[in-house]
Amino acid sequence: MLDAMPENVRRWNAALLAMQLGYGGMKIAGEISGLSQPTMRKARRELEDGQMDWNSHRARHPGGGRKRIEQERPEVLDDLQKLVKDETAGDPSSADRWVSRSSRKLAAAMKKLGHNVSHVSVIRLLKKRD
Secondary structure, rough: OHHOOHHHHHHHHHHHHHHHOOOOOOHHHHHHHOOOOHHHHHHHHHHHOOOEEEEOOOOOOOHHHHHHHHHHHHHHOOOOOOOOHEEEEOOOOOEEEEEOOHHHHHHHHHHHHOOOOOOHHHHHHHHHHO
């Protein structure tokens, strides 16, 4: 059941269980939930300070996580376009186009140009240029 919960709700429920159990409850609740002791302490502090929002649908704060490569380095789109310019086939007036090189080979070529992108990012960027 805990696996189906968002991480913040799982953390708070485990901390509530630990608080109900009393002495040794942090260890027992941590073993049951699979959460570490620092995570359990953080959850207990959040509960005691009233910093939790049970109705929140977000597990993390807005804006968290890694930024997209095209946001950090806008020139990546131009460099990818230069790489695939001569290798694009299909109807140029429609979305029915393809590139003759694989996404992994394009990612390797992008790395040689100084852009550390994965083949998944290359696919996403190719779809974005259409």
